[in-house]
Amino acid sequence: MKIQRSATNVLERTSQYLKAGVLREKPAWFNVVGANPPSTDLTKKPKKFELKDQEEDPRNSLFKKNEATGFYKTSSDKSDRSQKHNSISRVPKLQFLEDELRNVFYQQHPWELSRPKTLIETNGDEYKKCDWSRMLQLYKPLDGESVVQRTLWLLQDGKEKGTNTSLFEAYDQARFEFYRHRMQEEMSSAVSKEESSLYGAVFASTNIEWGVKREQEHVDSWAKVASEKTKIRNANKDGKASSSIGMNDSATPSSSMWESVFESSSQSVGDTSIYENDSK
Amino acid sequence: MYRLTSISKNRGVFNSILNYQRRSISYTLPAIPALDNLKISKGEYKGLLSNKAVNELWFERGGKIVEDLNKLLERKSITAPADLNELITLTFNKPDLQDIYTQASSLHNLQFAFESIRPNEDPEAQASVKVCDVDDLLKAPSIAESFPNEPTDPELIDWITSSFGSISEFRTLLLNSANSIKGDGMVWLVAQAAYSESTLKRNYLGSNNQQEFKYSNLAVMNTYNAGIVDDSLRSGQITKLKQQKEAKIASLRKKIEEKKSSAADGAVSTLEEEGMLSTLESDAANQNDFTLGTLEEAEAATLFSDRKLLPLLAIDASMRNYLIDYGIFGKQQYLENLWNCIDWDVVLQRAPTRFKKSFEMD
DSSP states (O other): OOOOOOSTTHHHHHHHHHHHTSOOSOOTTHHHHHHSOOOSOOOOOSSOTTTTSSOSSGGGGTTOBOTTTOOBOOSOOHHHHSOOOGGGGSOOOOOOHHHHHHHHHHHHOGGGGGSOOOOOOSSSOGGGGOOTTSSOOSSSOSSHHHHHHHHHHHHHHHHHHTOOOOHHHHHHHHHHHHHHHHHHHHHHHHHHHHHHHHTTOOOOSOHHHHHHHHHHHHHHHHHHHHHHHHHHHHHHHHHHHHOSTTTTOOOOOSSOHHHHHHHHHHHHHHHSOTTHHHHO | OTTSOOOGGGHHHHHHHHTTOBTTTBOOOOOOHHHHHHHHHOOOBTTTBOHHHHIIIIIIHHHHHHHHHHHHHHHTTOOOOSSHHHHHHHHTTOGGGHHHHHHHHHHHHHHHHHHTBOOOOOTTGGGGOSOOOTHHHHOOOOOOSOOSSOOOOHHHHHHHHHHHSSHHHHHHHHHHHHHHOOSSEEEEEEEEEEEEHHHHHTTTTSOOOGGGOOEEEEEEEEEETTOOSOHHHHSOHHHHHHHHHHHHHHHHHHHHHHHHHHOTTOOSOOHHHHHHHHHHHHHHHHSOTTSOOOHHHHHHHHTOOOEEEEEEEEEEOOHHHHHHHHOTTOHHHHHHHHHHHBOHHHHHHHOOOBOOOSSOOO
């Protein structure tokens, strides 16, 4: 039997089968589809045949006189052969209100993007545990996404309560709550620092300085490796250029340089605990 | 603030402090009528605290502080001045009298905070005095811009608005500062003098009289434990140490120069000094030469410029204040209730005359 591609005539086919006795019982969907037949043909066709925009066979348009110019076409050009029904192969554009809100928020608060963000999720379903009836969440830090989700919740809540909250009202409410929390956060960190420094804490280095220092240890050991590798590469090049003797003898060592260097450096790096830096 | 006696205009507010004196060496718990009435009537401090809390915070804790203070004074056989402020002034920079200072300033802060508030007579207010649960910690904040119990005096409103932007911003700053304190501490609204004390000492203004202080700004500041409102105590310790070190290096250099010039033959050994100098200098050089300076230095240069501060309002943000009535999650609620209890008349009474600067001097 020919493969059936058309979804529209599934009802027709099935009724034929029933009549012919191929199918003995009516499928459960039969009456429903009969009452609500598919209105559009969802078959994807590469060319616009039905609209008569394009000839099914490009050769059909050959050797016909063009009335306007009086010329004859003797060979089909690229546009005749090409697929003009492009929209069927395009991935449909997905549009969400969330995305628009995100765009607006980050346009208005570009520095929010500069805050560090964790991309690691334990199960990827932390968002399910969030309760957007409030701004602060136990499972995610306060950021632009909180404003987006809270706005949507407020919209929905307005609908349920019949208060007719507009999108702008909901967004503004979420935004101002967000500002309040940010103010609280900033004050909290400033006061913490002041409080602990008045209790005698000394902050010898900033977080950035500390990070640079830690990174430098690795950069130093890398520099050693890199300089040796460069030497080897240059030596190989020179050898190839000067003579053909020993061309196949590469000076590259059998074991990776990284391993040996990192073994030695990781011991020295590993000895210093992360927190030791603070006491120095 | 306590290095200088308070302005005579404000004596009325501090009258009760004078009542500390008893035979010139022992203090008593000052009388605050609103609290004393509660002790008799066994009523609640309306809109803020239960009777039990008032009893613990004021009568028991205050009593204990006074008792300890008197004991310490007796043990160290110190003839205390009649004015508690003077006692704080005398002891605040003497490490051996630190325990006396702690008790004295605790007593002062406690009294100052309780004198800044009055019961909230709003009949609905009492309902908000209740133990909060964990959800209140995450509760969405109010985004309202006007709140009950805002100051009504137009001059005070104007001063607050010009210092903080608006009453609502001031409230946010005050309550957030209080909410951020993790241990014991107070938040103060202070009036800040227009010029630093050192400027005044240099006599640029043609007068060294303390009464001539011009207060131009209002500010919010925190003190922790038994801290007092005094800029010189607060910050710049690291900067001070640095300055001491620089001075030491300079004096060592001078010594070496002198020795070298006095002994023309160079026979006198300067080795010891030179060794010390080199270690000190290498230490100093280690401190990153490529940075612009620390935050600490910037703060010392701008925030804490040795200004005279006059406290107008105190809010006690210590945990003991809200634990009894509001539970461990109730700090925010306690602070909001406390705002509704602020006695702006007292604040106004304490406020000095405002000085409007026509230009910045330092």
